[in-house]
Amino acid sequence: MKIPVFLFLFLAILAVFMTIGFIVQRTRLAVLRKRLKIAMHNSVEISTFLSLFSKNMKTRADIDNWMNVTARYVSELVDAQSVCVFALEGELLKPVGVSGPFPLFHKTTSSYIMTKPKYLMEQLRRERIPIGEGIVGRVAQTRKEVMLNGEDLTGARLYITDPLVPIECVMAIPIISEGVVTGVICAVNNVQENHSFFTAEQFGRFKFIAGQVELAQRILEAYSKLSEQQRLNQELEFARNLQRSLLPETFPVWGFFSVQAFTRASKEVSGDFYDFVQIDDDRLLVVIGDACGKGIPACMVTAMTRSFIRANIDRFTSLMDLLLELNDNLYRDAGAGRYITLGCCLLNRRDSTLEYARGGHTELLIYIREHIRSIFPDGAGIGLLPSEDVEFDTLCIEFSPNMSVLMFTDGINEATSPKNGEYFGVSRLTELYRESCLNKDEPAAFIQKTIHAVDEFAQTPNGDGQEDDQTMVMIRHI
Structure with a gap:
């Protein structure tokens, strides 16, 4: 059967336009990737610059x-x-x-x-x-x-x-x-x-x-x-806006890993933070931190920590090396008595493993086979001691179905009852966590239930009057 000339020409022209469209689309994607890379780099530079600014503006x-x-x-x-x-x-x-x-x-x-x-x-x-x-x-x-x-x-x-x-x-x-x-x-x-x-x-x-x-x-x-009071208000607003901009806007799903987080400050700004840092196509670093003290000084230490991790994570092959160099930087630059505790979970979605290390942070709670285990790898607070005096142990586990882990700051377990001065405690938190996992509650529902229980125990409705910053990060197998 002979193809009409006009049909042949139409198909040829269509093929040309499709080829051109494909090339244009590839070019656009390459340009967008380049712009995204530049934007991410610029974001790190701005964060580092603002952290440096805040650190040096005291007198x-x-x-x-x-x-x-x-x-x-x-x-x-x-x-x-x-x-x-x-x-x-x-x-x-x-x-x-x-x-x-x-x-x-x-x-x-x-x-x-x-x-x-x-x-x-x-x-x-x-x-x-x-x-x-x-x-x-x-x-x-x-x-x-x-x-x-x-x-x-x-x-x-x-x-x-x-x-x-x-x-x-x-x-x-x-x-x-x-x-x-x-x-x-x-x-x-x-x-x-x-x-x-x-x-x-x-x-x-x-x-x-x-x-x-x-x-x-x-x-x-x-x-x-500005007057001193006006200057203080300006600093607080500046720090508050900076801190808000540094928190991740979404919670990632990473292979079989699902991540949920929550944080709230006891003052105008917080010394707690969490972050999710993609290293490559397979690895995601989930970090939780609690800086010593409260207010602007603690907020600036968290900003310095976050900036260092984001700017340098590509250079390290292990969590231990990352924490050692971060410790060097904070010990040198943050000032006497300024340090931060960290919990770090490195998620690998290719082989479904979780590597954990901590620097002076609260224990990691692991739900596995209907039981809760507490994990305490060695590691001092980041910036507290020179690196020659500290070591950071790591733990690597296979992340299996129905398994989850919980990281939290001490504002949760040290919430205090005004009746008798008793702490909320890790045992209450562990029991809530175990019940939630057995009931297969969604992570967001577990976090909401826990915060409500803490507020009720400490008589701080909606966090009003809480004594310390409170942060939780839950990672669950899906």
Whole structure:
């Protein structure tokens, strides 16, 4: 049977359009994946930046030093030898934060100054750049970012005179707030081993973080104007919004694992947290934490912990290594007496296994074969001791049908009766957990029932008057 010419042409054209559509769809998916990866990376950077901000904002001296901290963070993020943040005062740009040997605008007879951040900042504070002068001044004038490498720098200077430090490459971006230029941020010289000059990827990171520097400037300005009470309210609102944004919006189903969680604060902000971090196609890390203390300091420790885990989880092959390096970071950076307890469940949906480790946290309750078992692997609170003095044991179990595990913070079992000062206790929690599992209650129903029982025991209806933050995470086989 002979196919009519018009039908043959129609089928050929249809095939072409289908092929084009397939190619376009694949391209769109690739673009979306790239955008998602960038968005996730940016989210981690914002969280890290805000955690760093909160940690360093305690006294007036901290406020004055904050832009130096910001410059150091930016230089590490973009791999620059030095970074300087300028604020616009009238028609002049004034250095307000510096990291590394940033070139002075006027020659100095002493190279020693360049090795001492304190003296370098004192020298820089005397400098002023008129708008339109040099690279920095022109960026403020034109409102356009620049990246200059090698020969691009011919005839271009940061200011008027030649600097003491050789300049091989420069990135400079205007800081714009509500349509008005408020400053410039400038990075000098690339320190990446495989690149002599700044790359487009570094420039992209630099442009992204400039928005966070602008945010820091605005908050600092607000700090200088607010009264102590207003400032406290501002801090609480800032911390509350930050904390809300860090909690996962949905509860994952991961192979045969179903995860449910609950948390509520005793104060305006919480020292408890939970998180779900996908490592690869097979592994999901479920974390619960309880920072020492309450309020903003505890909230900031949880934010630092979450940021570290999310930013570094890909580098570790074991929970023990992850907890050891996290312990190093918190012990060094969180300050004396600041630590956090953690419970970590690593779920592998390929072979249906659960690996558990803890750092000073409450026991893990496991429901298996109609019985409850309490698990206490060794491990001190994270950040409490130097890593050479701590060890973190791990336990790996096969997650079988009808099995579940429960992690909780001590705000649950240490809820106190006002009648006799008795704790709610792990035994009551264990009995509720066992009954719920035997009845095959949904995890959300079990959590609601438990919270109601705790409130009734402690006489804290809907958590009103609770003494400590309360968090639970339940993982069930489905």
